[in-house]
Amino acid sequence: MPKEFILDVSELEAPEPFERIIAIVRELKSNQYLKVFHRKEPYPLYEVLIENGYCYRVIREQQADYCILIWLKSDHSTTEYCNTYSNL
């Protein structure tokens, strides 16, 4: 099971959510993913993630309005895990 990092940015004002997410995402390695709790859907972030070789999935969890999973695109085992997680 990949290692999970959790980040709650739901009470941060722009651009802090973006900054904090990017800071952690840059350090992600294989077999790791970031779970972000956010109060709105960060569309501009998605483009940056895709441009830089990351994948993301948006799932519903009780803790926040939006929960976003982010991992490296080249990490196939984490891709499979996160896809399964998001389909639950």
Added chain:
Amino acid sequence: MRMSGLSLESMPALSIPLRFFLTAPWFGILASLLLLFDAEAIHSSRWSMEILAFTHLLTLGFMLMIMVGALFQFIPVITGFSIPGTLQISPIIHMTLIAGTLFLVGGFLLAEKLFFQFAIVFLLVAVGIFTIALTRLLLAKIVGKEAIYVLRLVNVSLFVTLGLGIYMATAYAFPEFGINMRLYTDVHLMWGLLGWTILLIMAVSSQVVPMFHVTPVFPANYLKGLSSAIIIILFYLSAIYLSQTEGLSKLWGELVFSLAILFFSVYTFNMVNKRKRKVKDITINFWRLALVMPVLAVMLYWLNGQIFMLAESKFQLLLGMLIIFGFTISSIMGMIQKIVAFISYIHLQRLSMLHPMGMGLLPNMQTLITVKSQEIQFYLHLTTIILLALAILYPALSFLAAMAMLFDFICLTYTLTRCALKYRNLAIQIKQA
């Protein structure tokens, strides 16, 4: 999820909104210069050519220019889809809006019908292209985005406002047609100043306020309910004014509309005060200042003749000033400083992801537009509002009011331009790192 014909792109190139944001304050400067050199004519009557020129420099040149730029930036951020053809149409809209506004203002000041004819053509192109492109996106089934519902109504009110405006410009451009322009003036004013501006500020604030100030999300029922009520009342009052009906029908319509405006102001003010992080933020003061203005305008409207005894011309000028300068321009000034700093910062972040060696050059967003400059802007703007109001009552103060307004817009021009130049220099350094 991909919508047919719509492009999944949530971050337009920085140049697209920025060209509108950097141009707009120059129209504020022109309006200030007009007031500086021709205050007497501006204060003489709401029908004077000078007041019409002054008003349209602010409403078209500043307000519409900024709002078009904001929508190009904004709609992709909240929907994930860009306005169709953004790259191609944005420079055309920008240039035709500049030309149309300048020709319209020139027409008012020089009483030259050829200027009005050019203005009609350019403004039709600018607004036509924009509303058609926007309509295509707004008609798509984008679920769960209440701001989009309000923007649909904004589009309707913009269409009505500008449609009436162009129809009235035709009266100046082709006087031989014998168009009874004055019948439509109040309706045009109502749709423009109370419909379009309030609805647009409602839509934009519902996104910007929670995003930048960590307030609760504006409830869907509030956004949809109040915006729908405003549009219905606008259509009702338009019928009343055009049929020149007096009496209870008109009174009730105006009363309900006033209550809707009051509700919007109080509700939004309350939401702004619910922000979770109580970090000092000058742009919050712009919101608070802006939201007091509709309340003052409603009080003035209903109490003039009872408590206040202003002559009709002063009453109308003061009312217009409260809505245009006090409410709309205050809201815009607060928002635009946040938005320009934010989008510049996000683009630099994006660049640093592509050029990791330049990551260390990434600035703190606060350095792009500093707290100090925001403070100066706020106090300049507050001073301007007070002096403009006093100058309407005591015309001897017009020179001071005009100078304050000039500095207000010069300061904004300087702040936004400086941010853009900082962005440009940092972008070059990051790419070269």
